[in-house]
Amino acid sequence: MAERTDEQHNEKMKKKQAAHEKIMANKTIEKGLLIVHTGKGKGKTTAALGMVVRAIGHGRKVGVVQFVKGAMTTGEKAVFDAFPANVEFRPMGEGFTWDTQDRARDIALARTAWEEVKRMIADPSYDMVLADELNIVLRYDYLPVDEVVEALTARAPMKHVIVTGRNAPDALVEAADLVTEMTLIKHPFRSGVKAQAGIEF
Amino acid sequence: MAERTDEQHNEKMKKKQAAHEKIMANKTIEKGLLIVHTGKGKGKTTAALGMVVRAIGHGRKVGVVQFVKGAMTTGEKAVFDAFPANVEFRPMGEGFTWDTQDRARDIALARTAWEEVKRMIADPSYDMVLADELNIVLRYDYLPVDEVVEALTARAPMKHVIVTGRNAPDALVEAADLVTEMTLIKHPFRSGVKAQAGIEF
Numbered sequence: 001m002a003e004r005t006d007e008q009h010n011e012k013m014k015k016k017q018a019a020h021e022k023i024m025a026n027k028t029i030e031k032g033l034l035i036v037h038t039g040k041g042k043g044k045t046t047a048a049l050g051m052v053v054r055a056i057g058h059g060r061k062v063g064v065v066q067f068v069k070g071a072m073t074t075g076e077k078a079v080f081d082a083f084p085a086n087v088e089f090r091p092m093g094e095g096f097t098w099d100t101q102d103r104a105r106d107i108a109l110a111r112t113a114w115e116e117v118k119r120m121i122a123d124p125s126y127d128m129v130l131a132d133e134l135n136i137v138l139r140y141d142y143l144p145v146d147e148v149v150e151a152l153t154a155r156a157p158m159k160h161v162i163v164t165g166r167n168a169p170d171a172l173v174e175a176a177d178l179v180t181e182m183t184l185i186k187h188p189f190r191s192g193v194k195a196q197a198g199i200e201f
Numbered sequence: 202m203a204e205r206t207d208e209q210h211n212e213k214m215k216k217k218q219a220a221h222e223k224i225m226a227n228k229t230i231e232k233g234l235l236i237v238h239t240g241k242g243k244g245k246t247t248a249a250l251g252m253v254v255r256a257i258g259h260g261r262k263v264g265v266v267q268f269v270k271g272a273m274t275t276g277e278k279a280v281f282d283a284f285p286a287n288v289e290f291r292p293m294g295e296g297f298t299w300d301t302q303d304r305a306r307d308i309a310l311a312r313t314a315w316e317e318v319k320r321m322i323a324d325p326s327y328d329m330v331l332a333d334e335l336n337i338v339l340r341y342d343y344l345p346v347d348e349v350v351e352a353l354t355a356r357a358p359m360k361h362v363i364v365t366g367r368n369a370p371d372a373l374v375e376a377a378d379l380v381t382e383m384t385l386i387k388h389p390f391r392s393g394v395k396a397q398a399g400i401e402f
Contacts, residue, residue: 006304006305009304010303010304013304029394029395030394030395030397031394033394033397033400035400036386037244038386039384041381041382042248042379042381043238043244043248043251043381043383045251046247046248046251046252046255047243047244047247047248047251047383048251049250049251049254049255050244050246050247050248050249050250050251050254050277051247051399051400053250053251053254053276053277053280054247054250054276054277054398054399054400054402055276055398055399056276056279056280057275057276057277057278057279057280058275058276058279058398058399059279060398060399074258074259075254075255075256075257075258075259076251076254076255076258077258078257078258078259078260079254079257079258079280079284082283082284083280083283102211103207103210103211103214104207127399128399160399160400173386173387176387177387177394178243178387178388178400179385179386179387180242180243180244180383180384180385180386181242181383181384181386182244182248182381182382182383182384183240183381183382183383183384184380184381185237185239185374185380185381185382186374186377186378186379186380187379193230193231193232193234193378194230194231196231196234197255197256197259197261198252198255198256198259198261198328198329198361199234199236199252199255199361199379201255
Protein backbone atom coordinates (compact mmCIF):
# COMPACT_ATOMS: atom_id res chain seq x y z
CA MET A 1 0.00 0.00 0.00
CA ALA A 2 1.36 3.39 -1.02
CA GLU A 3 1.99 5.76 1.87
CA ARG A 4 -0.82 8.30 2.11
CA THR A 5 0.05 11.95 2.26
CA ASP A 6 -1.10 13.99 5.24
CA GLU A 7 -3.65 15.64 2.98
CA GLN A 8 -5.11 12.31 1.82
CA HIS A 9 -5.20 11.15 5.42
CA ASN A 10 -7.02 14.28 6.57
CA GLU A 11 -9.52 13.94 3.73
CA LYS A 12 -10.23 10.34 4.73
CA MET A 13 -10.66 11.30 8.38
CA LYS A 14 -13.11 14.07 7.42
CA LYS A 15 -15.22 11.52 5.54
CA LYS A 16 -15.09 9.16 8.55
CA GLN A 17 -16.19 11.92 10.86
CA ALA A 18 -19.10 12.88 8.59
CA ALA A 19 -20.23 9.25 8.31
CA HIS A 20 -19.93 8.79 12.08
CA GLU A 21 -22.00 11.92 12.78
CA LYS A 22 -24.67 10.85 10.31
CA ILE A 23 -24.97 7.47 12.01
CA MET A 24 -25.09 8.97 15.51
CA ALA A 25 -27.78 11.51 14.54
CA ASN A 26 -30.16 8.61 13.90
CA LYS A 27 -29.55 7.12 17.35
CA THR A 28 -32.16 8.84 19.43
CA ILE A 29 -33.78 6.05 21.42
CA GLU A 30 -32.98 5.56 25.10
CA LYS A 31 -34.09 2.27 26.55
CA GLY A 32 -33.12 -0.27 29.11
CA LEU A 33 -31.05 -2.96 27.44
CA LEU A 34 -30.99 -6.69 27.92
CA ILE A 35 -27.31 -7.45 27.55
CA VAL A 36 -25.75 -10.90 27.25
CA HIS A 37 -22.03 -11.73 27.58
CA THR A 38 -21.37 -15.27 26.47
CA GLY A 39 -18.69 -17.42 24.83
CA LYS A 40 -15.82 -19.50 26.17
CA GLY A 41 -13.37 -16.61 26.43
CA LYS A 42 -12.54 -14.52 29.45
CA GLY A 43 -14.08 -11.14 30.18
CA LYS A 44 -17.78 -11.97 30.44
CA THR A 45 -18.11 -11.17 34.14
CA THR A 46 -15.26 -8.65 34.00
CA ALA A 47 -16.92 -6.57 31.27
CA ALA A 48 -20.21 -6.71 33.19
CA LEU A 49 -18.29 -5.48 36.24
CA GLY A 50 -16.96 -2.62 34.12
CA MET A 51 -20.54 -1.66 33.22
CA VAL A 52 -21.55 -1.79 36.88
CA VAL A 53 -18.64 0.53 37.71
CA ARG A 54 -19.72 2.98 35.00
CA ALA A 55 -23.29 2.99 36.28
CA ILE A 56 -22.08 3.53 39.86
CA GLY A 57 -19.92 6.38 38.65
CA HIS A 58 -23.04 8.00 37.19
CA GLY A 59 -24.78 7.69 40.54
CA ARG A 60 -27.07 4.90 39.39
CA LYS A 61 -28.13 2.04 41.63
CA VAL A 62 -27.09 -1.46 40.62
CA GLY A 63 -28.08 -4.86 41.93
CA VAL A 64 -25.62 -7.72 41.46
CA VAL A 65 -26.70 -11.32 41.98
CA GLN A 66 -24.03 -13.96 41.64
CA PHE A 67 -25.34 -17.41 40.70
CA VAL A 68 -21.98 -19.20 40.86
CA LYS A 69 -19.43 -18.68 43.60
CA GLY A 70 -16.14 -17.12 42.75
CA ALA A 71 -16.78 -15.39 39.45
CA MET A 72 -16.93 -12.11 41.33
CA THR A 73 -14.87 -11.92 44.48
CA THR A 74 -12.86 -9.88 46.92
CA GLY A 75 -11.34 -7.46 44.41
CA GLU A 76 -14.61 -6.01 43.20
CA LYS A 77 -16.25 -6.33 46.60
CA ALA A 78 -13.78 -3.85 48.09
CA VAL A 79 -14.69 -1.37 45.36
CA PHE A 80 -18.44 -1.95 45.73
CA ASP A 81 -18.07 -1.37 49.47
CA ALA A 82 -16.89 2.17 48.71
CA PHE A 83 -20.30 2.88 47.13
CA PRO A 84 -22.78 1.30 49.57
CA ALA A 85 -25.72 3.42 48.35
CA ASN A 86 -25.13 2.43 44.73
CA VAL A 87 -24.47 -1.30 44.77
CA GLU A 88 -26.24 -4.18 46.38
CA PHE A 89 -24.07 -7.24 45.95
CA ARG A 90 -25.68 -10.63 46.63
CA PRO A 91 -23.27 -13.56 46.23
CA MET A 92 -25.71 -16.48 46.23
CA GLY A 93 -23.85 -19.30 44.53
CA GLU A 94 -22.09 -20.63 47.63
CA GLY A 95 -21.25 -24.24 46.96
CA PHE A 96 -22.84 -24.41 43.53
CA THR A 97 -22.34 -27.52 41.34
CA TRP A 98 -19.15 -29.51 41.73
CA ASP A 99 -18.47 -28.28 45.22
CA THR A 100 -21.71 -29.73 46.54
CA GLN A 101 -22.67 -32.55 44.19
CA ASP A 102 -26.15 -32.03 45.53
CA ARG A 103 -28.47 -31.26 42.65
CA ALA A 104 -31.62 -30.62 44.67
CA ARG A 105 -29.76 -28.08 46.79
CA ASP A 106 -28.29 -26.40 43.68
CA ILE A 107 -31.75 -26.06 42.16
CA ALA A 108 -33.03 -24.49 45.37
CA LEU A 109 -30.05 -22.10 45.40
CA ALA A 110 -30.67 -21.13 41.78
CA ARG A 111 -34.33 -20.48 42.55
CA THR A 112 -33.49 -18.27 45.55
CA ALA A 113 -30.97 -16.27 43.50
CA TRP A 114 -33.47 -15.90 40.66
CA GLU A 115 -36.14 -14.59 43.06
CA GLU A 116 -33.60 -11.97 44.14
CA VAL A 117 -33.01 -10.94 40.50
CA LYS A 118 -36.79 -10.69 39.98
CA ARG A 119 -37.13 -8.55 43.10
CA MET A 120 -34.44 -6.13 41.84
CA ILE A 121 -36.01 -5.99 38.38
CA ALA A 122 -39.41 -5.21 39.90
CA ASP A 123 -38.00 -2.53 42.23
CA PRO A 124 -37.86 0.83 40.38
CA SER A 125 -34.94 2.03 42.54
CA TYR A 126 -32.53 -0.25 40.62
CA ASP A 127 -31.32 1.13 37.29
CA MET A 128 -29.27 -1.93 36.41
CA VAL A 129 -29.34 -5.58 37.46
CA LEU A 130 -26.48 -8.01 36.83
CA ALA A 131 -27.38 -11.72 36.88
CA ASP A 132 -23.85 -13.07 36.92
CA GLU A 133 -23.44 -16.61 35.55
CA LEU A 134 -27.18 -17.06 35.16
CA ASN A 135 -26.45 -18.84 31.86
CA ILE A 136 -24.68 -21.65 33.75
CA VAL A 137 -27.78 -22.29 35.82
CA LEU A 138 -29.94 -22.31 32.69
CA ARG A 139 -27.50 -24.69 31.02
CA TYR A 140 -28.02 -27.20 33.83
CA ASP A 141 -31.81 -26.78 33.59
CA TYR A 142 -31.89 -25.55 37.18
CA LEU A 143 -34.34 -22.84 36.08
CA PRO A 144 -36.81 -22.93 33.17
CA VAL A 145 -35.48 -20.79 30.28
CA ASP A 146 -39.02 -19.71 29.34
CA GLU A 147 -39.75 -18.34 32.78
CA VAL A 148 -36.45 -16.43 32.85
CA VAL A 149 -36.77 -14.93 29.36
CA GLU A 150 -40.36 -13.93 30.02
CA ALA A 151 -39.46 -12.11 33.25
CA LEU A 152 -36.47 -10.36 31.66
CA THR A 153 -38.53 -9.26 28.65
CA ALA A 154 -41.31 -7.90 30.87
CA ARG A 155 -38.96 -5.55 32.77
CA ALA A 156 -39.60 -1.79 33.00
CA PRO A 157 -38.57 0.09 29.79
CA MET A 158 -35.54 1.89 31.27
CA LYS A 159 -34.08 -1.00 33.26
CA HIS A 160 -30.77 -2.48 32.10
CA VAL A 161 -30.20 -6.17 32.77
CA ILE A 162 -26.91 -7.96 32.14
CA VAL A 163 -26.71 -11.76 31.98
CA THR A 164 -23.34 -13.51 31.81
CA GLY A 165 -22.06 -17.03 31.34
CA ARG A 166 -21.07 -19.34 28.53
CA ASN A 167 -23.71 -21.20 26.52
CA ALA A 168 -26.38 -18.50 26.57
CA PRO A 169 -29.62 -20.23 25.51
CA ASP A 170 -30.96 -19.30 22.05
CA ALA A 171 -34.19 -17.88 23.48
CA LEU A 172 -32.19 -15.45 25.64
CA VAL A 173 -29.99 -14.35 22.71
CA GLU A 174 -33.14 -13.86 20.68
CA ALA A 175 -34.69 -11.65 23.39
CA ALA A 176 -31.51 -9.63 24.04
CA ASP A 177 -30.64 -6.17 22.67
CA LEU A 178 -26.88 -6.53 22.87
CA VAL A 179 -25.00 -9.82 22.72
CA THR A 180 -21.24 -10.14 22.83
CA GLU A 181 -19.34 -13.38 22.53
CA MET A 182 -15.97 -13.51 24.23
CA THR A 183 -13.68 -15.82 22.26
CA LEU A 184 -10.51 -17.26 23.69
CA ILE A 185 -7.56 -16.71 21.39
CA LYS A 186 -4.77 -17.47 23.84
CA HIS A 187 -4.81 -18.38 27.55
CA PRO A 188 -1.91 -18.44 30.03
CA PHE A 189 -3.40 -21.39 31.99
CA ARG A 190 -2.10 -23.51 29.12
CA SER A 191 1.42 -22.54 30.14
CA GLY A 192 0.82 -23.38 33.82
CA VAL A 193 0.08 -19.88 35.04
CA LYS A 194 -2.30 -19.81 37.99
CA ALA A 195 -5.22 -17.47 38.72
CA GLN A 196 -3.93 -14.16 40.03
CA ALA A 197 -5.26 -11.22 42.02
CA GLY A 198 -6.44 -8.41 39.76
CA ILE A 199 -6.76 -10.71 36.77
CA GLU A 200 -9.08 -13.59 37.65
CA PHE A 201 -10.34 -12.35 41.01
CA MET B 202 -31.63 -36.62 25.90
CA ALA B 203 -32.85 -38.81 28.76
CA GLU B 204 -33.23 -37.02 32.07
CA ARG B 205 -30.34 -37.79 34.39
CA THR B 206 -31.06 -39.01 37.88
CA ASP B 207 -29.72 -37.05 40.83
CA GLU B 208 -27.21 -39.84 41.39
CA GLN B 209 -25.91 -39.70 37.82
CA HIS B 210 -25.71 -35.93 38.08
CA ASN B 211 -23.76 -36.09 41.32
CA GLU B 212 -21.39 -38.66 39.85
CA LYS B 213 -20.74 -36.39 36.85
CA MET B 214 -20.14 -33.38 39.09
CA LYS B 215 -17.66 -35.38 41.18
CA LYS B 216 -15.69 -36.21 38.04
CA LYS B 217 -15.78 -32.56 36.97
CA GLN B 218 -14.51 -31.47 40.37
CA ALA B 219 -11.67 -34.01 40.30
CA ALA B 220 -10.66 -32.94 36.77
CA HIS B 221 -10.81 -29.27 37.76
CA GLU B 222 -8.63 -29.83 40.83
CA LYS B 223 -6.08 -31.80 38.82
CA ILE B 224 -5.81 -28.97 36.31
CA MET B 225 -5.53 -26.28 38.99
CA ALA B 226 -2.81 -28.19 40.89
CA ASN B 227 -0.55 -27.80 37.86
CA LYS B 228 -1.06 -24.03 37.75
CA THR B 229 1.68 -22.79 40.01
CA ILE B 230 3.32 -19.97 38.08
CA GLU B 231 2.65 -16.37 39.01
CA LYS B 232 3.73 -13.85 36.43
CA GLY B 233 2.81 -10.51 35.05
CA LEU B 234 0.61 -11.03 32.02
CA LEU B 235 0.50 -9.21 28.72
CA ILE B 236 -3.24 -9.15 28.03
CA VAL B 237 -4.89 -8.13 24.76
CA HIS B 238 -8.61 -7.41 24.25
CA THR B 239 -9.40 -7.12 20.58
CA GLY B 240 -12.21 -7.78 18.07
CA LYS B 241 -15.08 -5.69 16.75
CA GLY B 242 -17.45 -6.44 19.63
CA LYS B 243 -18.09 -4.39 22.72
CA GLY B 244 -16.43 -5.00 26.08
CA LYS B 245 -12.75 -4.55 25.25
CA THR B 246 -12.26 -1.42 27.32
CA THR B 247 -15.04 -2.38 29.72
CA ALA B 248 -13.44 -5.72 30.60
CA ALA B 249 -10.09 -3.97 31.05
CA LEU B 250 -11.84 -1.54 33.37
CA GLY B 251 -13.19 -4.53 35.31
CA MET B 252 -9.62 -5.82 35.74
CA VAL B 253 -8.48 -2.39 36.92
CA VAL B 254 -11.29 -2.40 39.49
CA ARG B 255 -10.26 -5.84 40.73
CA ALA B 256 -6.65 -4.75 41.06
CA ILE B 257 -7.68 -1.59 42.92
CA GLY B 258 -9.83 -3.70 45.22
CA HIS B 259 -6.74 -5.75 46.07
CA GLY B 260 -4.88 -2.54 46.94
CA ARG B 261 -2.70 -2.66 43.83
CA LYS B 262 -1.62 0.44 41.97
CA VAL B 263 -2.77 0.80 38.38
CA GLY B 264 -1.83 3.24 35.66
CA VAL B 265 -4.38 3.92 32.93
CA VAL B 266 -3.37 5.69 29.72
CA GLN B 267 -6.13 6.43 27.26
CA PHE B 268 -4.94 6.77 23.65
CA VAL B 269 -8.33 7.69 22.18
CA LYS B 270 -10.75 10.10 23.75
CA GLY B 271 -14.06 8.83 24.99
CA ALA B 272 -13.49 5.11 25.38
CA MET B 273 -13.20 5.65 29.13
CA THR B 274 -15.13 8.56 30.51
CA THR B 275 -16.96 10.14 33.40
CA GLY B 276 -18.53 6.96 34.80
CA GLU B 277 -15.27 5.23 35.57
CA LYS B 278 -13.49 8.45 36.45
CA ALA B 279 -15.84 9.00 39.40
CA VAL B 280 -14.98 5.52 40.69
CA PHE B 281 -11.24 5.97 40.13
CA ASP B 282 -11.44 9.26 42.05
CA ALA B 283 -12.56 7.30 45.11
CA PHE B 284 -9.20 5.47 45.07
CA PRO B 285 -6.67 8.23 44.39
CA ALA B 286 -3.74 6.27 45.79
CA ASN B 287 -4.48 3.27 43.58
CA VAL B 288 -5.23 4.68 40.15
CA GLU B 289 -3.47 7.17 38.00
CA PHE B 290 -5.74 7.96 35.07
CA ARG B 291 -4.20 9.79 32.11
CA PRO B 292 -6.68 10.58 29.34
CA MET B 293 -4.31 11.55 26.51
CA GLY B 294 -6.32 11.09 23.35
CA GLU B 295 -8.00 14.50 23.32
CA GLY B 296 -8.93 15.24 19.76
CA PHE B 297 -7.51 12.06 18.27
CA THR B 298 -8.19 11.18 14.60
CA TRP B 299 -11.40 12.33 13.01
CA ASP B 300 -11.93 15.15 15.46
CA THR B 301 -8.68 16.82 14.47
CA GLN B 302 -7.86 15.68 10.95
CA ASP B 303 -4.33 16.62 11.82
CA ARG B 304 -2.12 13.60 11.39
CA ALA B 305 1.14 15.13 12.60
CA ARG B 306 -0.57 16.23 15.81
CA ASP B 307 -2.11 12.77 16.29
CA ILE B 308 1.30 11.13 15.89
CA ALA B 309 2.74 13.50 18.48
CA LEU B 310 -0.17 12.74 20.85
CA ALA B 311 0.33 9.00 20.39
CA ARG B 312 4.04 9.39 21.13
CA THR B 313 3.37 11.37 24.31
CA ALA B 314 0.83 8.81 25.52
CA TRP B 315 3.23 5.96 24.74
CA GLU B 316 6.00 7.64 26.72
CA GLU B 317 3.58 7.74 29.66
CA VAL B 318 2.88 4.00 29.29
CA LYS B 319 6.62 3.32 29.19
CA ARG B 320 7.15 5.43 32.32
CA MET B 321 4.48 3.45 34.21
CA ILE B 322 5.92 0.15 33.00
CA ALA B 323 9.39 1.17 34.15
CA ASP B 324 8.14 2.39 37.56
CA PRO B 325 8.02 -0.55 40.00
CA SER B 326 5.22 1.10 42.03
CA TYR B 327 2.67 0.23 39.30
CA ASP B 328 1.36 -3.35 39.41
CA MET B 329 -0.80 -3.00 36.31
CA VAL B 330 -0.77 -0.69 33.31
CA LEU B 331 -3.70 -0.30 30.93
CA ALA B 332 -2.90 1.07 27.46
CA ASP B 333 -6.46 1.71 26.37
CA GLU B 334 -7.02 1.74 22.58
CA LEU B 335 -3.30 1.45 21.87
CA ASN B 336 -4.23 -0.94 19.04
CA ILE B 337 -6.00 1.88 17.21
CA VAL B 338 -2.83 3.96 17.25
CA LEU B 339 -0.79 1.00 15.99
CA ARG B 340 -3.35 0.39 13.25
CA TYR B 341 -2.80 3.91 11.93
CA ASP B 342 1.00 3.43 12.10
CA TYR B 343 1.23 6.31 14.56
CA LEU B 344 3.72 4.23 16.57
CA PRO B 345 6.07 1.49 15.33
CA VAL B 346 4.69 -1.94 16.33
CA ASP B 347 8.22 -3.32 16.84
CA GLU B 348 9.11 -0.63 19.35
CA VAL B 349 5.87 -1.18 21.28
CA VAL B 350 6.10 -4.99 21.38
CA GLU B 351 9.75 -4.81 22.43
CA ALA B 352 8.99 -2.47 25.32
CA LEU B 353 5.99 -4.53 26.49
CA THR B 354 7.95 -7.77 26.32
CA ALA B 355 10.87 -6.29 28.28
CA ARG B 356 8.66 -5.32 31.26
CA ALA B 357 9.40 -6.51 34.82
CA PRO B 358 8.30 -10.13 35.40
CA MET B 359 5.37 -9.35 37.74
CA LYS B 360 3.92 -6.40 35.85
CA HIS B 361 0.52 -6.84 34.18
CA VAL B 362 -0.09 -4.85 31.00
CA ILE B 363 -3.46 -4.69 29.24
CA VAL B 364 -3.76 -3.45 25.67
CA THR B 365 -7.19 -2.86 24.11
CA GLY B 366 -8.57 -1.97 20.70
CA ARG B 367 -9.76 -3.72 17.57
CA ASN B 368 -7.23 -4.96 15.00
CA ALA B 369 -4.49 -5.98 17.43
CA PRO B 370 -1.34 -6.42 15.32
CA ASP B 371 -0.11 -10.01 14.86
CA ALA B 372 3.20 -9.29 16.58
CA LEU B 373 1.35 -8.14 19.71
CA VAL B 374 -0.93 -11.18 19.75
CA GLU B 375 2.15 -13.34 19.32
CA ALA B 376 3.86 -11.69 22.32
CA ALA B 377 0.76 -11.74 24.56
CA ASP B 378 -0.07 -14.26 27.31
CA LEU B 379 -3.83 -13.84 27.20
CA VAL B 380 -5.79 -12.72 24.15
CA THR B 381 -9.57 -12.39 24.03
CA GLU B 382 -11.55 -11.44 20.98
CA MET B 383 -14.86 -9.71 21.60
CA THR B 384 -17.28 -10.64 18.83
CA LEU B 385 -20.44 -8.68 18.14
CA ILE B 386 -23.46 -10.96 17.91
CA LYS B 387 -26.17 -8.31 18.22
CA HIS B 388 -26.02 -4.55 18.73
CA PRO B 389 -28.81 -2.15 19.71
CA PHE B 390 -27.35 0.70 17.59
CA ARG B 391 -28.82 -1.13 14.63
CA SER B 392 -32.27 -0.45 16.06
CA GLY B 393 -31.57 3.26 16.57
CA VAL B 394 -30.67 3.09 20.26
CA LYS B 395 -28.16 5.74 21.30
CA ALA B 396 -25.16 5.49 23.62
CA GLN B 397 -26.31 5.53 27.24
CA ALA B 398 -24.81 6.28 30.64
CA GLY B 399 -23.66 3.12 32.40
CA ILE B 400 -23.49 1.17 29.15
CA GLU B 401 -21.25 2.98 26.69
CA PHE B 402 -19.82 5.62 29.03
